[in-house]
Amino acid sequence: MSASGLLIGQVALTALVHVAFAFAIGSALFERWLAADGALARTAPSHAAWHRARASLMAAAFALVLAEGGWLLYEAGAMTGAGVAGGLAALPDVVGTTHVGHAWCVAFAGAAWLLMAALLSRGGRFGAGMFWLGALASAAGTAAIGHAADAGIPSLGWAMQAVHVLATAVWGGVVLAGGLVVLPALDTSITRIALIRLADRVSNVSLAAFCVVLISGLVGAQRGLGGSFAALRGTAWGHVLTLKLSLVLLAVVLGALNRTSALPRLRRSASTLDAHTFRNVLHLEALVMVAIFVTAAVLGLTPPGHT
Template structure:
């Protein structure tokens, strides 16, 4: 791990793509659930929340495309040893002649397709299919850029990483999009019923996604550590991995508080206080989740633990 400007910029761009990708997925799911609640109607109490989900999806898709481009420039500068401006001339070579460039094309193609689907509104079965195809393509491209590709593009490691990217996108996306934008728009008493139902769906789907995150994350950690625990203490990669695990554990605790305490109280009372409690805890979980995505970006741009430990 080298703490120079190029590495920091590359990790920052990667973290931004992680957050934007998750934000888009979470916004799309919340948009679909709110639409089933009749939120598209202008007079519906939940209409402002649906508008936020729609706008968040488009904004996240735009940021994802731009961050992907920014990451490639930093990657070209890192590979060529040049400055950012000089790296612009190296970008075509990186795309045409390196595995990273080809994997980036897949990820960027998925991001661009995701943006198109978001702008078109994803109406009908074809629109939804296009959006989720874009999500899978973007996830596969992101997985192929990282350490999992060392085992081969079509390896089990790459497949596990793709599933990990998708699962973290669903879990983190629901938490971030819900906590920062959509669910606070359901704060009024007349939208309380919708908040309770959507919050229940967020909790249920997040729990399922978390199961996939834990399993695939454990497999990735085992591969990165080389099957030994020593690199956890002897490598910087291991230290970042422990930080990521601690942040995931904190997010799980906050999510558990909402699922086991705040949400049941909200269902019983439908009170403003309990609604605020649920949204505030979700907001804290969203902040922690951003830390998880930053740690994940740092891991992806550092030598795996088993290499750093020799």
């Protein structure tokens, strides 16, 4: 396989890891929110939405584990320069003797733990605690693979990047799972109250997670730029970062539109039109989130601006 083919594969699988992780986080949150509102009962109007959240969680957790495995194969191929076939033979050495391999083991173990917790959990705080333990390990391992770990582990840069990965997954997860999977199942008048409750939770959690993303992201950007805005204009890393920031700004505008306009109208009227408006804006925000995760994957494979 050519170098360009390996690079495309790395970007695609890195983006898939990000999207699957976010989907799993968002779906788990929706599953708990709906269960707390009584959606577990088969006769509940919102049961179909809970079932979608549960199915989305399972699919995303499986996809995350598979994507982590595929990512390591392509990473090994790039490290050895021998393509995917050569990378397969080099996997034991990559896992056992390299920093990337060790960090990947943490991320993969977190993903596998997250999957097992999702499969075996029957609700309750213990199951939720096990799930979030896996999510934290996955975020920590993912952060250790990237440029943030150049200063060593543990380090402030690595810790801030782990927080950034997890907060981005929460923000992106509620938008992706809500806009693409769960809220479309609440499209009737008898589920309107459940829709409004979930819309409130999506808006509040998104805002809180974005604040954490903003703070941790600024720290990471300052580190990558080396304290000089010249790198923002004159390097490939700076150009990709600018694109990512533009997409983030677009997502923020869409989220603010829902929070300040569509959601207040939906609370007042509970009308089908306002419900569709909120859902459609969230759906568009979800598509922007996918683009953000793809751009983040490219940014992670681009040498930092300060280099």
